[in-house]
Amino acid sequence: MLKIGVISDSHHRSDIAKSAIDYLKEKGVDLLLHAGDIVEISTLKDMRDSGIPYKAVLGNNDSFLKSCESEFEIYPEPYDFEFKDLKIRLMHHPFYFENSANLTIYGHTHFFVSILNGANLTLNPGEICARKKPMHEFAYIEFDGGKFRVFKIEKIFLGKNWVEREVVL
Numbered sequence: 554m555l556k557i558g559v560i561s562d563s564h565h566r567s568d569i570a571k572s573a574i575d576y577l578k579e580k581g582v583d584l585l586l587h588a589g590d591i592v593e594i595s596t597l598k599d600m601r602d603s604g605i606p607y608k609a610v611l612g613n614n615d616s617f618l619k620s621c622e623s624e625f626e627i628y629p630e631p632y633d634f635e636f637k638d639l640k641i642r643l644m645h646h647p648f649y650f651e652n653s654a655n656l657t658i659y660g661h662t663h664f665f666v667s668i669l670n671g672a673n674l675t676l677n678p679g680e681i682c683a684r685k686k687p688m689h690e691f692a693y694i695e696f697d698g699g700k701f702r703v704f705k706i707e708k709i710f711l712g713k714n715w716v717e718r719e720v721v722l
Contacts, residue, residue: 554697555637556581558605561588561645561660564614564682566689567595573681573691574599576706576715582693584636588660588678589645590614597625608632612645612660639696647677656694656701665690667703669722674701683710692720 558577563570570593577585585605589612591597597618600607610630611618621627631649633642642654646661657675663686665679679690687710695702703720 554695555639556583556693556695557636557656558582558585558691558693559588559658559676559678560586560681560691561658561678562590562612562663562680562682562684563587563596564590564592564684566682567593567599569681569683569689570596571599572715573689573706574603574605577691577693578603578605580693584608586641586643586658588612588643588658589630590660591618591627594618594621597621597627601625606636608634608643610643610645650675656696665692665705667692667705667720667722669701672699674703674722676703679705679707 560573585607587609589610592614609627610632631644640654642657644659647659659677663680666677668675678692683689688707690707693704705720706715706717708715
């Protein structure tokens with residue numbers, strides 16, 4: 554079984570992003586993805602230092618991070634790649650949809666979305682930063698034998714504990 558951790562829109566909340574990365578590491582994810590608006594270089598460092606393979610895309614608030622592309626696994630959007638035979642499209646803006654990937658990840662809207670269309674999953678993990686609502690949120694995906702399971706992790710703004718629940722697809 555493949556586990557993929559997904560965060561997005563961390564903005565200036567590198568502390569919360571670090572907490573999410575640590576949570577995903579404890580869950581044993583095989584790949585960590587950031588769907589843009591990273592903003593803080595410390596978030597990229599935390600991803601790299603986690604020891605988990607990771608990929609990230611530049612969001613509309615990440616123009617200054619372009620100079621870090623050679624140091625970190627950060628790419629312009631959309632970024633298409635394969636990981637263990639799973640075709641993945643990672644982007645920040647939801648403008649680059651096409652049916653070429655098994656898993657499409659996007660951010661930007663700050664709202665959680667999980668849609669299964671046949672064998673393809675589209676996911677927006679919501680926002681780490683809790684800017685549009687008083688909730689920090691991210692997700693992880695389990696992929697096994699062509700079947701997806703999605704888990705949303707959230708905590709109320711200023712809350713202490715993450716709460717995990719499986720999303721009905």
